Amino acid sequence: MIFKLRRPLFLTLLVASVAPAAWAAPQTPTAQITLTPGVSIWLNAAEAVPVQRAARDLARDFQKVLGTTSPITGDRASLNGRTFIEIIGPGAGDEAKRDAQTAIAGREAHGVFVKRDQNGTRVVLQGADMRGTLYAIYTFSEKFLGVKPLWFWASQPPLPQKSIPLNINTDLRFASPSVHWRTWFPNDTDLFNPWKKRSHDNYDALYEAMLRLKLNCMEGSSSDEGSLKAPYPLERSVEMARDRGLAFVGHHVYPLGADYNLWDKFWRQIEHREPPALSIKNVEELKTFWRWHIDLARRNHLEEIWLIGFRGNGDKPFWTSFQDAPKSDRERAAVIDQMMKTQVELVKTATGEAAPLMRTTLYNEMSDFYAAGLLRPPAEPNLIWTFVAARRDHFPAPDAQNAEPPTNQPIGYYLNFQFTSTGAHLAQAEGLWKMERNFRFINGIAPRPLEFSVVNMGNIREFVLEGSANAAMMWDMQDYNSDKFLLEFCRTYFGDDNAPAVAALYRDFYDSYWQQRRPTLPGFERQYIFQDLRMNRVMQRLMEYLKKPGASTEEIFSDGSLDANNRLFNIVPADNGVASKLDALIKGTGQSIKKLTGVVARADALMARLPTGDRTFFNDNLRMQARFLLATNTTTHNLALAVRDAQGTPERSAHLNAAHTAALQMRTALAEAEHGSFENWYGSDHLFDVKARIEDISKLLPNK
Structure with a gap:
């Protein structure tokens, strides 16, 4: 029987009847097993670091719910005949993989099911790959321990229980997501940055929430001043995201991870010479700077979607930082085109890949040049052309409205929930319905299913509802509906009885914003609002x-x-x-x-x-x-x-x-x-x- 889950939202749950083995007593469809305090978690030590970290989260969740620590062990013999949690990822080993379901296959696919035989009873958390395994762990935590995806941000820790009952026929399966790369971008973090430095838990709360919502990528800057000193680490938040199992993509200010704020110090500390001027004629110096940042990511084993593009310092057009920049739009677009092609070749050389995974962001002047027909990104097969919502009022910009990308070109979209200077910042504003309309529009102009999404999440806390909705839509774009999502979200965090009233209040809250201009795109309600x-x-x-x-x-x-x-x-x-x-x-x-x-x-x-x-x-x-x-x-x-x-x-x-x-x-x-x-x-x-x-x-x- 197939039916819809309440949590996680809009994902399909398959409950399959499992025929009992010959050794077992006959079971009724309602037979249960019980997880008691101290239940063990089996995990092979060969699993990746992010899986080890998620397993520790699961042990912590058991402690919060059952009041007793659940030990993590790799010794299967000690668990023979007992009931335990079994985590099966790519590093599980042959013996454990005999419990795996072959139907759980494909990128990030995962499942939770019960395996019972003469060796005992295992609640299996299986992932088809590393991230699928993470999602299996957090799915079990949510479904059976009651740990909500936003438990930390919602100040809603799980409720204590004496034991955890499971139907022996439990079989939850989740196929691959609709959108390959699902990204959050913390930005203009005047509140979040000082707060996260108060404790490791604060730092970690973002990444855990992202994984519980089944996101897989974070956008930002991969380097800081500390990266210029041995042992040349990544910026701390990027290291933590990597160790949690998230991929990374650079913001459009940071081509190939390079930050022009570090230009002078790079030349003095790394190249041991006085810094050259930022000049479009000094291409070799730019290549040296960019190449070092590519190597920085590779030395630190960062899974990176390489950002190519050419902008100036401070999120401004390049001609504000490069004094020898040309004056006409056509010449400026030509400079951007040549710089992007140069960056593509640098990535190919450094990685040894003919088609490395890359992304460009058509923001501000690049969006304008695209709309004017002056600029097209390189038509590389693995270069994601990321269109960006219009500035200040967030809807598909003219470049996206008339995109006509090459056949089979991967397409992405960047949407602001928060926006510097005139957008939402201390109060959410754009809303679920506007988000859905944006992404459905872009998916409609893409020559193949949308490849990449990123939402600007500001200081995170103010936008967790909208960020959760986006995560749900990107996982299952076909079945997602904003009204249904909002009702389910309210059921999750405010209970069944109060959910309709809270959902209606959220809708009226969003509708309270002044719409200072009538919509100019058909069917695009709340296109212009006063944040x-x-x-x-x-x-x-x-x-x-x-x-x-x-x-x-x-x-x-x-x-x-x-x-x-x-x-x-x-x-x-x-x-x-x-x-x-x-x-x-x-x-x-x-x-x-x-x-x-x-x-x-x-x-x-x-x-x-x-x-x-x-x-x-x-x-x-x-x-x-x-x-x-x-x-x-x-x-x-x-x-x-x-x-x-x-x-x-x-x-x-x-x-x-x-x-x-x-x-x-x-x-x-x-x-x-x-x-x-x-x-x-x-x-x-x-x-x-x-x-x-x-x-x-x-x-x-x-x-x-």
């Missing part, structure tokens, strides 16, 4: 205007040096039924205030009904974020009204005082999510910088 960093930036613009009023309030909403074509705020007054952008902002934030007031009231009432153990995550991930956004919209709304009011009037004073009160409420809301492992989580906030906004507004108050 928290957008409000933060417009707050600062409003206060600058209050200090030095300009000729027109339209100056508040100009792109300035940050963007072009009205993309920074993307406000269309006519779409809001008003004549000016200031009036649109006042109207839009007013609408959001009304919606969020209702969401907060319902969240308060619902939280009181939730079981005590579920309230913390509900508050952290939904109620607090709604309260923060209510305060943020109220602050922005009153600052906008103050700009509209005449200088020196009682109305302006009242609105400035109201803005200050609301800004204080932003800080109060955030403080509610600081507890336990996440104490002082917002202490390092500097991208939104709530403290600075409060101080800025206080200086405008009438009595100052």
Whole structure:
């Protein structure tokens, strides 16, 4: 019989009847075995380091649930006739592999089943490869020990039990995922980076969650200053991801893992010479720099998807860092094209592979050049062309809308849940449905099934719902549905009885965002929204205007040096039924205030009904974020009204005082999510910088 599992979401569970062996007494379909405290975990010492690490997680999970440590042993003889956990991965050995199911085959396939014979009873956790074995271990932990994928981030440890019952016919099988590479990218981590350094558990929490969600790749930078000193290690987070079994891919700022911030130190410490200038003419020096980073990854046994591309330092176009760069778009595109071809040849030479696994990211200027027909990445058979959602408002950009990639070219997609300067940062915003629409669009233009996905996860904690949804969709794209996923997610973390109400509240939370412009892509709801960093930036613009009023309030909403074509705020007054952008902002934030007031009231009432153990995550991930956004919209709304009011009037004073009160409420809301492992989580906030906004507004108050 085939049916759908609640957890993990949208994966197929096959329950197969297993005929009893001749030695055994007849079994009924409901016969069970029982795992008792201290049950042993068998693991061959030849298994890979990540499998050894996951087995220790399993032993820890048993200790949390049953109250007794489960020993890990490689001695099968000592377990003869007993009931134990058997982990079968590539290094299990011939004797253990006799218990394996041949049907569990293919990339990352895995299963959990019971094997019973005269030698005893084994609960088998089998993977077709190393990562499949990891997923089998965490699947068992979730399904039978009750350890939720986000247990750490949700502050929901597993509940104690006296024993663990299993049906002897248990047979869970998971075929290969829809998307080969499923990636998270921690980015703009002003909160996460200081926090993770407090303890090893904090550092490790990200990788464990990724594996429990069946992700397999992390994006970032593979080197830092420590990499330039013997024994030349990788950046610490990349080493930890590697040892956990995750692959690595460089961010588009770091071609082949190289960071231009290290340029001068590289030449002095590695090449023992003064650094040459960054110049597009100094190709040999660039090749030396890139080649060393390729070798760094290979020496450290890093499973890497090689990032090729050519950008400047600080996530900017190359012509901002290379002073001899050409001036025209056509010439600049030609430079990028030649540099990518050079990098491809370096990787082929270093790896000895005719078609090494590579990826390029069509971000910003590369996206624009592609859309203009000026640039096409090399048509290498294993080069993943990764399209990127439009900047600031995240939907398929013009290059993806008119992609026409070569036949059989592997395609990837990069979507921002978080976005620097004007996107979501302290509160989730893009939503499950927008994520699904993005990836289905890209999968539709790909000449073969989508090969690679990456989502920008910011500081992680704020976006675990959206990240979980993306992981589920990338594993099983055909059956994924955002409404169904959200309901199942709420059942997992808030219980069956409360799930419908919580799911409805999440939907209304997302719908509370001001949509400052009507959709321009058919069927793409919430295409344009006003995220928290957008409000933060417009707050600062409003206060600058209050200090030095300009000729027109339209100056508040100009792109300035940050963007072009009205993309920074993307406000269309006519779409809001008003004549000016200031009036649109006042109207839009007013609408959001009304919606969020209702969401907060319902969240308060619902939280009181939730079981005590579920309230913390509900508050952290939904109620607090709604309260923060209510305060943020109220602050922005009153600052906008103050700009509209005449200088020196009682109305302006009242609105400035109201803005200050609301800004204080932003800080109060955030403080509610600081507890336990996440104490002082917002202490390092500097991208939104709530403290600075409060101080800025206080200086405008009438009595100052």
